[in-house]
Amino acid sequence: MQLLDGKLLSEQIKTELAAEVEQIKAQGGKIPHLAAIIVGENAASQVYVASKIRSCEQVGFKSSLIRCEADITQEDLMDVVQKLNHDPDVDGFIVQLPLPKHIDEEAVTLGILPRKDVDGFHPVNFGRMAQGLPAFLPATPMGILEILRRYKIETSGKHCVVVGRSNIVGTPISILLSRKGYPGDCTVTLTHSRTKDLPGEVRRADIVVAAIGIPEFVKGDWVKEGAVVIDVGINRIPDESKKSGFRIAGDVDFESVAPHCSYITPVPGGVGLMTVAALMLNTLKACKGEIYGA
Ligand code: NAD
Secondary structure, three states: OEEOOHHHHHHHHHHHHHHHHHHHHHOOOOOOEEEEEEEOOOHHHHHHHHHHHHHHHHHOOEEEEEEEOOOOOHHHHHHHHHHHHHOOOOOEEEEOOOOOOOOOHHHHHHHOOHHHEOOOOOHHHHHHHHOOOOOOOOHHHHHHHHHHHHOOOOOOOOEEEEEOOOOOOHHHHHHHHHOOOOOOOOEEEEEOOOOOOHHHHHHOOOEEEEOOOOOOOEOHHHOOOOEEEEEOOOEEEEOOOOOOOEEEEOOEOHHHHHHHEEEEOOOOOOHHHHHHHHHHHHHHHHHHOOOOOO
């Protein structure tokens, strides 16, 4: 069994990005600029946004963090989005999810200009992705593709079982892995909460992608010998032995699953870090006008 080391890969990507920023600077070009909007005090969101901003600093991107009160109105939040849409220095921006209950998340996502939607959540980017047109790919699935590519994992003709059908992970990765090309050309089964005999479905998989949101849900006896397991889950489990009062667990029961795998992503240190790296890659693409032109 080999660990798919998201920490190592994300450091590699950041080194590559930093070199590209140096080159841009030397040529007097525009430095990529990522902005992030965070609403309220959600503890996990604070950690994710801080990591995105830190990564920008590491690679030499410009970054802006816009903090909004938890009771901001829909209208005022849409104004913040519009400001970033029209700010020529901002190449791309994200609105950290989840948003407070009184905010219409869909309206916010739709308010972001597709050419600045570096999280790849806007339906225009989703539709373009589904049709194989140039698009900002959603950051987590894009991070998974980078892991497969950089570890040269064979995907053609493989049976991939995705567990979870969310718009940001399960559904897009099922589309991307079934597309023609590499990484792709998989035969994909998309499973969810209504799937009958989920363990039986997972047992048929050469590649498993788990994105459910239930800690340690996928068990060792569900996984075929030699399978590749990608664990997307990030769950906080109360743990009094930790200073923070919790530990992070994936959606896969690592202890029982890892011995059956050829490759597996750890949590933490796997997909999460690659999601941030993918966001950086998308921001560079936005700055260079690679998807929608300059
Ligand atoms: P979600 O809650 O939007 O979707 C979960 C999906 O799991 C649903 O489609 C649901 O049908 C399915 N599901 C729920 N219970 C099930 C069951 N008993 N059997 C089969 N399927 C079931 O979740 P999401 O946003 O896709 O996130 C999934 C996990 O990935 C979470 O732990 C989240 O924190 C994590 N996540 C990590 C990253 C990252 O960067 N690594 C990014 C996004 C989400």
